[in-house]
Structure formats: C-alpha cells, structure tokens
Amino acid sequence: MNSLYFAQFLVNEGTLDSQEVKELLRQCEETEPGLAVVALAEGAVSASKLAELMPFEKDAFPHLAVAEGLLFASQVEKLQEVRATDGLKLAQALLDSGKMDFVELGRQMAACGAAEGSPIKDAVRRLAEDNEEPAAESETYAEFTELFMRSLMRFMDTSAVIDFSEPECGGMYATHTVSQRLTGSVSFVSGIYASDKIFVEMAQRYSREMIDEADEMAEDSVAEFLNVVNGLFVVDLGKRDFDLDLETPRIGKNTHPMGSHQLRLCVDTGFGAFALVLAADEFTLKERPF
Amino acid sequence: MEESNEMGLENTTEKMDLNGRPLRILVTDDSKLLRKKLRVELETFGCEVLEAENGKEAVMKTLQDRPDGVFLDIVMPEVGGIEALRVIKEVSPELPVIMLSSAGTPQKLMETLKLGALDFIQKPYTSVQIRKAIESMRKKAASNE
Numbered sequence: 001m002n003s004l005y006f007a008q009f010l011v012n013e014g015t016l017d018s019q020e021v022k023e024l025l026r027q028c029e030e031t032e033p034g035l036a037v038v039a040l041a042e043g044a045v046s047a048s049k050l051a052e053l054m055p056f057e058k059d060a061f062p063h064l065a066v067a068e069g070l071l072f073a074s075q076v077e078k079l080q081e082v083r084a085t086d087g088l089k090l091a092q093a094l095l096d097s098g099k100m101d102f103v104e105l106g107r108q109m110a111a112c113g114a115a116e117g118s119p120i121k122d123a124v125r126r127l128a129e130d131n132e133e134p135a136a137e138s139e140t141y142a143e144f145t146e147l148f149m150r151s152l153m154r155f156m157d158t159s160a161v162i163d164f165s166e167p168e169c170g171g172m173y174a175t176h177t178v179s180q181r182l183t184g185s186v187s188f189v190s191g192i193y194a195s196d197k198i199f200v201e202m203a204q205r206y207s208r209e210m211i212d213e214a215d216e217m218a219e220d221s222v223a224e225f226l227n228v229v230n231g232l233f234v235v236d237l238g239k240r241d242f243d244l245d246l247e248t249p250r251i252g253k254n255t256h257p258m259g260s261h262q263l264r265l266c267v268d269t270g271f272g273a274f275a276l277v278l279a280a281d282e283f284t285l286k287e288r289p290f
Numbered sequence: 291m292e293e294s295n296e297m298g299l300e301n302t303t304e305k306m307d308l309n310g311r312p313l314r315i316l317v318t319d320d321s322k323l324l325r326k327k328l329r330v331e332l333e334t335f336g337c338e339v340l341e342a343e344n345g346k347e348a349v350m351k352t353l354q355d356r357p358d359g360v361f362l363d364i365v366m367p368e369v370g371g372i373e374a375l376r377v378i379k380e381v382s383p384e385l386p387v388i389m390l391s392s393a394g395t396p397q398k399l400m401e402t403l404k405l406g407a408l409d410f411i412q413k414p415y416t417s418v419q420i421r422k423a424i425e426s427m428r429k430k431a432a433s434n435e
Contacts, residue, residue: 155414207323217322224321227365228413231392235412238395246365246393248320 003041003087004153007161008119009112010090012126016099018165022268024093028159029270033088034058035065037095038079040106041088045070047106054102058092086159087112120146123162128263137261140186141278144233145265148190148276151229156205158270167193167266167275175199176214177252178223179277179284180230184244186237189282190230192222193257193264194274201271214253223249252284259283305336306428308358309435312338313428316357318348318374319390320366324413328361328390331420345374352378352385359427362407364391364398372401379406386430388423390415 007025010016016024036058039045049070056064062080065071071079082088091109094100100108112119121142128138145162152160176199179191194202196214203218204211206225211218227249234244257264259279267276277283306313315337317328329339340355342348346369348362360378364371375387386408391398394412402410408426411419 207327209323209326220322224323227321227392231394231413234392235394238397243395243397248365248367 003085004150005119006087006109006112007090007159008123008149009115010108011161011163012119012123013111015108018163018266018268020099021161021163022273024090024097024099025159025161025268025270027093027097028086028089031089031093031096033084033092034061035076035079036061036102037088037091037105038082039065039071040102041091041109042079042082044075044079047102050102050106086153090159118142118146120149120162123164124263124265127162127164127265131263133261133263137188137280140188141263144188144190144278145276147233147236148229149267151225151232152267152269155225155228156202156269156271158205160267160269162276163266163268163273165266167264168273173254175254176219176222177255177257177277177284178219178226178249179252179257179282180223180226180249181247181282182230182234182244183247185242186244187280189259189277189279190226191257191277191279191284192226192274193277195272198272198274202274205271219251223251250282250284255284257283306424307336308428308431312336313359313424313431314338314340314355314357315424315427316340316342316348316351316355316360318342318345318361318366318371319363320344321363324363328420331417332424335421335424337424345369345371345377348374349377349381352382357385358431359424360385360387361390361423362387364389364393364402372398372405375402375405375407384430384434386427388427390423 011021036050040047062076066073091105124142124145125138128141149160174196176196177191177193179189181189199214200211200218203221207221230246237244257277259281262279265276267274315332317325319325320343325341332339340351340357342351344366362371362375378387389402389407389410392413394410399410
C-alpha cells in the first residue's frame, strides 16, 4: 500500500466524500494504528482471518494473534516496530468509525498498492482539467502540489488530502494569504489562503513556537514554510537543468486571491482546511513587512 | 549524543571559541523565525550572534561589527544575498560566508562558490549542518588571525 497517499486514493476513487475525509483526518490526529491494521498492511495476516477473529479489542490483538497461531511472537515484535504512518492511522480511523470492516479495508489497501501513478497528481490534473488549464500548467501544478503535500505532512505533522470541494476559508474577512513567485524557465505563483484560525495553527506547527494570533510571527512562519517548499521545488527542477529564481514572499490580509490561470485547491488536514492557490501571476498585493 | 531536527533546536553543548573569545556570527535572513531559531542554535555553541534582515544591513554590519563569519540568505528584499556576498567579498575577502537559503539550485551553488562563499546549506537546515558550518567558519577565521 502507498500509505502516504491512502487518503488521497480513497478520495479520488469517490470512496470518501469531502465531509467524511475531513472528519477522518481530524480523528487521525488522535489515532494510533493497532497491530491488526499494521499486520494487514504488511501482509502478515489476511483480511479474512482478521474478520474471523472479530470482535476483538484493538489492544488485545497481539496476544490473541499469537494464541490463535496467526503470528509468531517474533513477528509481533517486528510489526510493533513499524512506524505509525498517516495511511495506517487512516486505516485505523476507518475501522473505528465503522466506515469499513477488515475485508473492505484489505480490499482498498490492495487497490491503493496496485494503483499506478501519484494520487495527488491525479487529483490536481482532474481539477486543472475542470478549470480548463493548459496541459503544461496542469503538469507544473501537479508536480508542485505533490511536493507541497509531502512537505505539509513532514513539517506540520498532519495527514492531508486534496478534496474536490470548493475551498472554504470563511470568506474574505479574517483571512491571510501568503504567496511567492517562482520565475525563470517555469514561472508561476504559489500561495496559501486560510482563515486566521487555520493560519495560526499552520504557523505554530511549522515554527514549533507558541503563536496564538495571526501576527507578524505567524505571517513570517507560514511565509518561511512556503519559501522552503518553493525552494525544494526549484532545486528539484534545477537538477533537470531548469533555472528558476524565487521572489520574496508576499502577505495579504482579508484579500481574495484573484490570479490568472488560477487553481484553488482545497487542502484538508487534521487541523482543518485551507486553500493552496496556484496561478500564472501574483495574487497578493503586499510584500512581507519589515 | 547529537540530535538533529529540521528547524534546529537540539544539539550538543560543545562550545566553539576563537582564541578564547566567543565566535561572532552574523545571521542574515528576512525571516524573523529563521533568525530566532538560528540564534538559539548558535548560542548553544557559545557564539555571539548579530542579526541582519537583508543584504544591505549585512554589508553594513560586516563593516561595523567585524563578525568572524556570516550566514547569508539569498532571497531577501532590497539587496539580495548574492549581491551582498559580492560586496562583502570585495571589502573582506577572507571573511567566511556560508549561504543558507531555500534557493539551492546547481546554478546558485556554482555562482556563490565562484563569488567566494565557503559553503551552501539548503533550507531546511539540520543542527548537524549548522555545527559543521560553525566549525568550518572557526577554522577559517582562526587561520585569518
């Protein structure tokens, strides 16, 4: 199973809708995968065997699996060392919420593992096509978004998916926008558009500082996060002989991003939703203050 | 034992000095967060930390405060890091300058190394990278004295 993108796979397939995925990602923040889920994902126990064992308490499974001859004690030890990835947390949340049983979960995990390509890129391509973006822009946006989502999970310690609904940021008021232009062989502007509440949460998670309002430090933290992601993208493209430069980030308060060839992607995370905005030109007016 | 995180808070408490006095390091970045985090990191090594928000300020502080080493971002308002590096190297050719930037393309690496930068650290940095950077700044500064 491509566990990093399991949630995205389920959204792309229409297995989970926008509301369901938002709720599950919230649950993932407090969920630790049980050993049964890990064993299923690792192929150590089949879904049908797990279904036969049901019902059992999540924490009782290691003992039960050894007693029933499903796993050796040494296998249990190894499985307990497997890292609790976002995909495993989601699998546990799907079971806990009753949205799937072991058989359905096993089927979906196998389908996700067999799927070709990148679920994140597929989602962006689909949205770009709906937005009638040219193929070149669509590919750039897809590639960038995949890196952005990986970075979001890595630096802000959250599960995240692109969902197909219109991003809700609470309207034009009490919002923040941070954007940065990339220029050169490939040119576009990437940005984050969020309600102040989500903006502060993002700032806090990235900086690991106590930030409780959308102040200068919050703006600086989210701008630095975007700068780092854009930098990683520029470096990736640099390896393929594309020469790109970054401009200084811009900050906007209570504005509404309006760029040309603009794609607004709704990003759901464990701490709420925001919009990732990609456009051909700048959509935030003010530069970062000093 | 060393620990490394990507924003760089934990580290060893090994102190680095220059002939018995603290190493004086100028941190140049338009991000207040980056300056704050790097200050904490450098102070754990016993460094004295100066700050600049852009390339223009970095050049002025290099002339006024005579740091032993400079961390320099590239993407900054007013005067960017590459222009600042060029000027710093004109006025203090031996001063160790390490680029610390998100824009670490092969082209930028080549350009800054040609201009005399000692090294290039791609953001996000790790504590280990910073410790190595200070050590190389200290060696270079010691050989200049």
